[in-house]
Amino acid sequence: MAATADLPTLKVALLGCGVVGSAVATMLVTNADDLAARVGARLDLIGIAVRRPDRRRPDVPVDPALFTSDADTLVRSADIVVEVIGGIDPARGHILTAMEHGASVVTANKALLAEDGPTLYAAAAEHGVDLYYEAAVAGAIPIVRPMRESLVGDDVVRVLGIVNGTTNFVLDKMDTTGAGFAETVEQAQALGYAEADPTADVEGFDAAAKAAILASLAFHTRVASADVHREGITEVTAADVRAARDMDAVVKLLAICELQRDASGTPSGVTVRVHPAMIDRSHPLASVRDAYNAVFVEAAAAGELMFYGKGAGGEPTSSAVLGDVVAVARHRLAGGHGPTESAYADLPVVPMGHAETRYHISLAVADRPGVLAQVATAFADHDVSIETVRQRILGEGDDSRAQLVIVTHRAPDSALAATVEALAGLDTVDEVVSWMRVEGA
Numbered sequence: 001m002a003a004t005a006d007l008p009t010l011k012v013a014l015l016g017c018g019v020v021g022s023a024v025a026t027m028l029v030t031n032a033d034d035l036a037a038r039v040g041a042r043l044d045l046i047g048i049a050v051r052r053p054d055r056r057r058p059d060v061p062v063d064p065a066l067f068t069s070d071a072d073t074l075v076r077s078a079d080i081v082v083e084v085i086g087g088i089d090p091a092r093g094h095i096l097t098a099m100e101h102g103a104s105v106v107t108a109n110k111a112l113l114a115e116d117g118p119t120l121y122a123a124a125a126e127h128g129v130d131l132y133y134e135a136a137v138a139g140a141i142p143i144v145r146p147m148r149e150s151l152v153g154d155d156v157v158r159v160l161g162i163v164n165g166t167t168n169f170v171l172d173k174m175d176t177t178g179a180g181f182a183e184t185v186e187q188a189q190a191l192g193y194a195e196a197d198p199t200a201d202v203e204g205f206d207a208a209a210k211a212a213i214l215a216s217l218a219f220h221t222r223v224a225s226a227d228v229h230r231e232g233i234t235e236v237t238a239a240d241v242r243a244a245r246d247m248d249a250v251v252k253l254l255a256i257c258e259l260q261r262d263a264s265g266t267p268s269g270v271t272v273r274v275h276p277a278m279i280d281r282s283h284p285l286a287s288v289r290d291a292y293n294a295v296f297v298e299a300a301a302a303g304e305l306m307f308y309g310k311g312a313g314g315e316p317t318s319s320a321v322l323g324d325v326v327a328v329a330r331h332r333l334a335g336g337h338g339p340t341e342s343a344y345a346d347l348p349v350v351p352m353g354h355a356e357t358r359y360h361i362s363l364a365v366a367d368r369p370g371v372l373a374q375v376a377t378a379f380a381d382h383d384v385s386i387e388t389v390r391q392r393i394l395g396e397g398d399d400s401r402a403q404l405v406i407v408t409h410r411a412p413d414s415a416l417a418a419t420v421e422a423l424a425g426l427d428t429v430d431e432v433v434s435w436m437r438v439e440g441a
């Protein structure tokens, strides 16, 4: 390797030394020569801000004197600040201070970007620095840079993502073992996938933040976490998973970002939602197993693309962070900048009721003449067109019951909700056993 000792130096400050931060620090130190050769400058780790600087960290091969509890002072003297503390504050304040003092920022903080990304972008533009965040969506998988750069000449029309590893692990295990939700979450915790408090994952908050970031990038508009329709996986039952199997589908927690157009074909809004959905086993996303992530993108000219890999874990996530560090370091040396915020389209986020998809509905009904006609009328009354109906007779005689499984054509979510309410009110319907959206067609 060519000597790198004489190269110029860029000062890197690391904020946070947890799962991601410790892997980033390790890579910065152990790969120092290669990184220097790739950047054209040595990346000098000048400090690591943590809550408890005195704690021993034998796994992190750095000089213990680098640890400090004073993040505010540290960021003022850096060229590049890597923020892997997480959460909104104080991470936001440190990033803004860093930018004010001329540092480019690399962050993995999806929560902050999805809550207040425009403030960070504005500060980066004001101070002429970079804001990079590949690790914030789907960990190691390159998806932010493809959306911001590779696909920016095309028109993205839809993004379907499995962007949370914990929930994918749980749903995959429910599918392969037939087990219920609670016992599968316990297994995920035992294996270290799910946190002790798995709320952010299983209730879809983590996926919703990633969906907001993806939608903003895909459609050149601002979408925040609060704009995302969010349903988690806590209500998914073993029966739902079996019902999906019966129609050769699998249940996934999907992040779905779609462009809506008016009658003239002009983009008129976006829908952004996170919820469990059935997806046909022939769809590429159905093959995403265990805790893996994948993002399926449909673009006008490129057609369909899928990005697949590890969405979490210290080392995989640090790969994305280091890629960003090299990119912003190169810009500093060459005197250029990466992309700024692109929100010119300024599209409204349309309410969930306007989102259109297909639905799987399972009903317990009486087995007598006219039942099917009544059920079909409830769908027709709400302009929801039925694609398939399957009936299974349960029991015999006057009191025999039937299970009806109906799959619809595409319909607005509000129409489906009204149909389900009408079905529940029919005297021939014992119960709307379950309903779930069907995606990917």
Ligand SMILES: NC(=O)c1ccc[n+]([C@@H]2O[C@H](COP(=O)([O-])OP(=O)(O)OC[C@H]3O[C@@H](n4cnc5c(N)ncnc54)[C@H](O)[C@@H]3O)[C@@H](O)[C@H]2O)c1
Pocket (backbone or CB within 6 Å): 015, 016, 017, 018, 019, 020, 021, 049, 050, 051, 052, 071, 083, 084, 085, 086, 087, 090, 108, 109, 110, 111, 135, 136, 139, 311, 312, 313, 314, 317
């Ligand atoms: N863990 C993953 O797999 C993963 C994947 C993608 C993105 N991320 C994101 O990376 C970020 C970090 O995640 P993590 O899993 O490493 O978290 P973590 O909890 O393991 O680490 C957080 C670190 O920040 C430190 N910290 C907290 N508050 C601080 C403060 N006020 N000042 C200084 N240090 C402080 C903690 O001491 C700890 O060292 C989060 O934004 C997370 O969403 C994590």
Ligand SMILES: N[C@@H](CCO)C(=O)O
Pocket (backbone or CB within 6 Å): 163, 164, 165, 166, 167, 193, 201, 206, 311, 312, 313
């Ligand atoms: N908790 C997340 C990883 C960090 O985004 C997951 O399970 O995918």
Ligand code: NA
Pocket (backbone or CB within 6 Å): 134, 135, 136, 137, 138, 139, 140, 141, 142, 143, 144, 320
């Ligand atoms: Na990524």
